[in-house]
Amino acid sequence: MTQPPQPQDNNPYAQQQPPQQQPGYGYPQQQPAQPYAPFPQQQGGFPPPQPFAPQGRSGNxxxxxxxxxxxxxxxxxVYGAIMKATEHEIGYAAxxxxxxxxxxAGKVGGRSQALPFVCAVLxxxxxxxxxxxxxxxxxADYTHISFFEALFDHFSLISEAWKHESDVLTYVFLAVGAVAAFGSSKKAAL
Structure with a gap:
């Protein structure tokens, strides 16, 4: 008996499936075939795609x-020491x-919806x-008292000086620091 001609397939990666046979009719019962894989897994190839899972680190x-x-x-x-040494507010420091x-926070805390907002406030x-x-x-340098005495005993004086000296850049630096914290916490958690 002659076999029918096999179709010529020029695709070397195609897997030939045996013809499906119906049980009974003189044919033995066969196990179901393996699922068809268009490209067999080869060493050094890409792994099969994984189901969707949220990206990011988990943390505490x-x-x-x-x-x-x-x-x-x-x-x-450190920012206060830089300000005192330079006698200016520095945006890069903020x-x-x-x-x-x-x-x-992102590295330790992982991915959290609230963490970037907490970082911005901090x-x-x-x-x-x-x-x-x-x-x-x-x-403290000017009056020859300790830093803590200047900070805690004369806080109202320092606060008034800050209000008097603050300008638009002061508030810009505050906002830039918050935005940098928000963004870096989200990136670090990935």
Missing amino acids: VALGIVAAVVVALVTAW VAVGALIGLV ALGAVYLGQISGYAMAL
Whole structure:
């Protein structure tokens, strides 16, 4: 008996499926065929697509917030020291304060809907506290008292000086620090 001619397929990756046979009619029962894979998995190839899953790191949100508060306090003090040394507000320092707060919170806290907003608020506070610290450091040097005495005992004087000296750039720096914290926390959590 002759076999019918096989169709010529020039696709070397196509897998030939045996003809489906009906059980009974003299044919033995067959196991179902493997699902058709158009391209067999080869070594070094791309893995098959995975089902959709949300991207991002999981982490401890509470620990992320605690870490962000610690970084906010440290960067506020550093920002105040830079302000005192240069006798100017520096925009890049406000961006760095916000970016560091967001980076640490995102890495530790992971992906959370609330974490970027918390970081933005902390960055606002850190930039403000940094500016207040700069004024307190300057007052402490000028009056020869300790930094903490200047900050806590003369806070109303420092606050009045900050209000008097603040201009549009002061508020821009506050906003830029908050935006940097928001963005960096979202990016760090990925």
